[in-house]
Amino acid sequence: MTELVDVILGGTFHAAVLFLVAAGLQLVFGVQKIVNLACGSFYALGAYFGITAVGIALKLGMPPVLFFPVLILAGLTIGLVGLPIERVLRTIYRRDESYQLLITFGFLLMFQDAFRYLWGATPRTMDNVYLAYGTAHILGVRVPTYNLLVIAASLAIAVALGLFLERTKTGRIVRATAENRDMAEGLGVNASKIFALVFTVGCMLGTVGGALVVPSGAASLDMAVDLVVESFAVVVIGGLGSMRGALVGALIVGLMRAAAISLMPELEMLSVYLVVVVVLIVRPAGLFGKATA
């Protein structure tokens, strides 16, 4: 029983972070039709920058209890790196998908070395603050309160994002642009601005996700390329372009991995890819995707 709770809590924590990155991927794909391979780099960028930001804040005399808002703020700030990247992507929106995949692959390679240059090749950890909020007991399992905070934050972001897209005027414009860019432009929408906004928000989702995960682990050079595949798994399972799909897909992947790690560690990622393959064969468009091609 405790083992099951352990798996569920661990899996949900991982899913919460995974959801943020996958949501960014979905948002960008939904509107710009670009599958962003660099989403993993944004995640790693958030993680590295989060460590640096908290380190500086602590040095300036911030009480450790405040590190959570500092992390979120750090993630949001560094997410602005999406703006210049979108400027480059702008040149290839109407090109074949293979070019779009390749250009984001190029960004991924560049980020990889930028991290190595700025933060070094050895994994970086954030010390002393992870347990600043203590631990909670849930059904006999000890879990860091911070993990629960991250799950709550991720849910809050999911709700906020949903409300933004469904209820606000800008959200409606974003959805209209996603549906038909030319038509939206014809009606007076500044699509370039919307694209820049969407890509930056997508980028921020990734950086915030990275910043939130780092206190519990380490920031390393591998995290970018590894996470790309995982968030790919999420969007494929959930359906390309669907926010609800990102949520459900993240939960499936997160729980699946946590279960595999506690039962048969060799199958950790294998199990995830197996789910992906099965979903693609049974429901090529994913669980919540629109049927295309």
Add this chain to the structure above:
Amino acid sequence: MSNQSIDIASLAAVRRTLPQPNGLWVLLGLIAVMALLPLVASPYALLLMLPFIGYGIALLGFNLLFGTTGLLSFGHALFLGVGAYTAAALTSKFGILSFEVLLIAAALASGLVALVIGALCVRYTRIFFGMLTLAFGMLFHSFLFKFYNITGGDQGMRVLRPLLLGMEWRGGKTVFLTGPFYYYALLLFALLGVAMWRITQSPFGLHLRAIRENAGKAAYVGVQIFRMRLAAFVISAIYGGIGGTILAVTTGLADPELAYWTHSGNLVFMAVLGGSGTFSGPAIGALVFVVLQDFVMSITQYWRFVMGGVLVLLVVFVPQGLSGTIEALVSRRAGGR
């Protein structure tokens, strides 16, 4: 900006109506130059050419899928991995050293794997095909990585020096690789190049191009889309397996990184760098990639940054790749006369 957004398909359509330099001769010319290379080049340069031959063969296959059929695989490194691990398993576990047997086994293994994976993948096109092949590639990678007892995990598996034509070759590793093995691999490259040329020029190749241009129309006139795509997938995998075998013998090691998705990304990089719209373009891309990477690595440890930057610039400014651009320049001059 608008003239940069020409898609490959329409470009290819224009090109076919023009008299074009025969793609096969470009490739064979390149191979002939490489055959003379041992007379002048250092062993280091020759060792650098071996990965190029491996990648060149793999890319001939890759481009049958990407350039000819219009399917972008983002998991093609899987087949390089299959070829490399076949060679590793046969030489170091079963003591089978004949290179011919290794090649046949690698071709069979990757062909069989491709038959199964292809049957599942080729129903989809565009981004879904890319994602599905990526998922399969990573499935294989995590198998290689996690099943330590069978595959050696992250240590990989050693590949022993094979016998060429049943003969044992003396001398150090470099002497073997830059001597007999170099010529052997080069000859194989030429033979596989001719075979691929025949494939692309055959009615089968025409079917594949018809599928790329308009699958619905092709089906209407009687092209069996599923079978043709599957056949292309299997052939490209066989080329990948053979390329992987050459890479593995060159490094003496089969390791899981061969099947990692970023390696697949590099294959796509090479194809686009050289120009996937032409026959020999991807092989030229492989050459430029290998040489460029070696050069950049020799001047900075941040070579990924440079290569990534090259890729970004390439996609934005030279989408037809090197050979596509050269051809466009040549035909513009010819047209202006």
